[in-house]
Amino acid sequence: MYTQLLHLCLVAILLARVSGRIFNPASFEYTRGDLGVLKGEAGIDKEFDYVIIGGGTAGNVVGLRLAEAGHGVAIVESGNFYDIPKLSPVAMPRLDVASAGFGGEGANPALDWQFKSEPGANKRSIVLPQGKALGGSSLLNFMVHHRSSKGAFDKWAEVVGDDGYRLENLSKYFEKSTTGSPPTKGKRLANASTPFDAADFAGGPVQVGYPNWVSPSTTVFERALAGLGLKPIRGFNRGELLGYHYAQATVRTSDQTRSSSLEYIYDAMAKKLSKLKVFTEAHATRILFDGDRRATGVELVSRGLPYTLTARREVLVAAGVFHSPQLLMVSGIGPPETLGRFDIAVVSALAGVGQNLEDHAFIHATHKVTMPTAGRIVSSAAAVKQAVAQYVWTNDGPLASNNLELLGWEKLPEAYRGGFSPQTEADMSAFPHDWPEVEFMHAEVLTNMTVEAMAHEPDDHLTISACMNALLSRGNVTIASASALDKPLVNPNWLAAKADQDLAVASLRRLRDIWATPELQAILAGSEVFPGEYVKTDAELLEFIRKTVFTAFHPSCTCRMGKKEDAMAVVDARARVHGVKGLRVVDASAFALLPPGHPQSLVYALAEKIADDIIKGGGEPRHDEL
Numbered sequence: 235m236y237t238q239l240l241h242l243c244l245v246a247i248l249l250a251r252v253s254g255r256i257f258n259p260a261s262f263e264y265t266r267g268d269l270g271v272l273k274g275e276a277g278i279d280k281e282f283d284y285v286i287i288g289g290g291t292a293g294n295v296v297g298l299r300l301a302e303a304g305h306g307v308a309i310v311e312s313g314n315f316y317d318i319p320k321l322s323p324v325a326m327p328r329l330d331v332a333s334a335g336f337g338g339e340g341a342n343p344a345l346d347w348q349f350k351s352e353p354g355a356n357k358r359s360i361v362l363p364q365g366k367a368l369g370g371s372s373l374l375n376f377m378v379h380h381r382s383s384k385g386a387f388d389k390w391a392e393v394v395g396d397d398g399y400r401l402e403n404l405s406k407y408f409e410k411s412t413t414g415s416p417p418t419k420g421k422r423l424a425n426a427s428t429p430f431d432a433a434d435f436a437g438g439p440v441q442v443g444y445p446n447w448v449s450p451s452t453t454v455f456e457r458a459l460a461g462l463g464l465k466p467i468r469g470f471n472r473g474e475l476l477g478y479h480y481a482q483a484t485v486r487t488s489d490q491t492r493s494s495s496l497e498y499i500y501d502a503m504a505k506k507l508s509k510l511k512v513f514t515e516a517h518a519t520r521i522l523f524d525g526d527r528r529a530t531g532v533e534l535v536s537r538g539l540p541y542t543l544t545a546r547r548e549v550l551v552a553a554g555v556f557h558s559p560q561l562l563m564v565s566g567i568g569p570p571e572t573l574g575r576f577d578i579a580v581v582s583a584l585a586g587v588g589q590n591l592e593d594h595a596f597i598h599a600t601h602k603v604t605m606p607t608a609g610r611i612v613s614s615a616a617a618v619k620q621a622v623a624q625y626v627w628t629n630d631g632p633l634a635s636n637n638l639e640l641l642g643w644e645k646l647p648e649a650y651r652g653g654f655s656p657q658t659e660a661d662m663s664a665f666p667h668d669w670p671e672v673e674f675m676h677a678e679v680l681t682n683m684t685v686e687a688m689a690h691e692p693d694d695h696l697t698i699s700a701c702m703n704a705l706l707s708r709g710n711v712t713i714a715s716a717s718a719l720d721k722p723l724v725n726p727n728w729l730a731a732k733a734d735q736d737l738a739v740a741s742l743r744r745l746r747d748i749w750a751t752p753e754l755q756a757i758l759a760g761s762e763v764f765p766g767e768y769v770k771t772d773a774e775l776l777e778f779i780r781k782t783v784f785t786a787f788h789p790s791c792t793c794r795m796g797k798k799e800d801a802m803a804v805v806d807a808r809a810r811v812h813g814v815k816g817l818r819v820v821d822a823s824a825f826a827l828l829p830p831g832h833p834q835s836l837v838y839a840l841a842e843k844i845a846d847d848i849i850k851g852g853g854e855p856r857h858d859e860l
Contacts, residue, residue, distance in 0.1 A: 290370020384473030385666025478642035582813030
């Protein structure tokens with residue numbers, strides 16, 4: 235079924251395929267790493283200046299920066315710290331979807347919370363990956379790294395009333411978080427070259443580069459986009475997305491392995507920052523407050539053992555877009571009616587906690603093709619051996635690709651807007667002029683193929699995807715009980731807005747026209763496989779979309795940033811929670827809005843900015859200074 239999209243990643247599995255069986259990435263066993271001087275001692279009440287809940291994409295950033303500034307810092311992570319070998323689903327770029335458990339079959343419980351949405355479109359429940367180990371979702375994502383459109387950041391600045399979020403002011407934090415490397419000479423296809431500007435990076439922990447492998451089908455896809463009128467642009471770091479370009483990825487150029495927020499932990503270990511302590515297998519169950527509604531610490535449980543970490547200055551929540559609002563609610567911050575349902579005392583009545591869930595959404599069209607694709611890797615033991623040898627010994631070959639090699643964005647041309655209602659047109663026109671409505675990407679796989687079938691599939695397939703970036707529907711996250719140990723309930727609510735339905739149908743028609751370009755017609759090996767030529771009318775297209783629409787893995791805004799007078803805002807422009815003291819939220823849940831594109835780089839930049847705000851502004855005073 236559709237939810238197995240991109241399981242070619244299970245290619246990984248490489249070595250298992252050689253031995254004649256299909257590997258499930260959920261069974262890959264990672265060895266626990268040694269944090270050395272950073273290791274926190276669980277089960278003992280302690281005090282720190284700052285307690286950070288969540289050792290993921292944002293939490294590790296803030297932890298390192300505050301410790302570098304001389305503060306005592308605790309990072310609390312529910313998962314564990316693992317060594318990541320090169321031949322593992324997390325490290326290998328091609329296996330990024332395997333590490334995320336795309337479709338659910340491959341989710342590794344050591345790395346992934348394995349959320350599923352509440353039944354939504356057509357009563358479907360969707361797999362929602364969320365990082366669990368130290369490193370968080372930066373261990374699971376597709377590794378794409380870029381900046382969004384200038385207009386999106388201008389809109390953010392207006393929403394929160396702070397020009398610090400305009401791209402010209404935020405760029406220094408994108409730069410601070412990363413070290414960039416140009417494409418490796420002689421590795422990529424000659425017609426897949428790309429410019430590189432070292433000024434986009436400032437020597438930060440996260441490595442950003444270009445995969446050494448570009449699939450031949452990608453250059454065909456590039457020519458198809460050009461044939462439809464999309465323009466080449468000079469990269470995605472200038473606040474411009476409309477057009478197409480080869481994508482940067484969080485990949486180490488030296489060995490073509492994933493770079494994640496663990497780089498901040500490795501940096502702290504190298505510097506022997508003993509003021510930073512990392513507590514793994516430590517689940518935060520409640521934020522504590524004094525009578526003045528000031529956050530004073532966090533209750534934790536590690537392997538059944540309860541204890542408390544006291545925060546002399548602040549508690550920072552970086553538990554992710556689903557857990558951060560949950561933790562606020564079980565601690566007394568959220569919609570009063572929700573808290574009352576579970577007899578939770580209200581500390582701050584904030585209606586927006588858990589609301590405003592935004593995400594981008596995928597739809598797809600697939601054909602058989604005549605050219606070899608990456609799916610061939612699992613077709614035989616010999617192919618697996620060759621791919622592994624290339625990757626291990628020369629750092630290239632198909633396993634070095636992160637799947638999303640070339641990206642294109644556009645506002646849909648007028649010819650596709652005929653079915654838009656006047657209200658839909660008004661809704662679309664409210665987005666900034668440089669905010670794309672749709673992103674296009676391709677993958678060398680049959681969308682509805684199972685893992686087992688992939689190894690025995692004799693044909694090559696390409697899927698072209700449309701990722702809708704201008705959606706109006708909003709979902710929510712709420713609690714199932716008063717316990718943070720129970721999973722929260724997630725409702726993405728895709729396609730609830732009529733404008734989103736209109737955009738989805740038009741986007742699928744645009745996908746079919748991409749397939750109709752001479753460049754792609756030249757490599758077709760038959761009629762459309764998915765959704766199939768029988769799906770023709772707007773009603774049929776919409777029904778197909780309802781059955782197959784899928785997350786782009788960009789959930790955000792469930793603790794949305796906004797002005798104090800905004801009834802649905804949860805945090806202010808400095809990420810401080812409204813109505814209390816000494817508490818911030820620093821992760822994608824605090825986004826004021828979800829910009830177009832891939833948000834990984836923005837999570838790093840936001841965390842760098844908030845850490846800088848705390849350090850330069852002194853943060854909250856120590857409790858013993860009050």
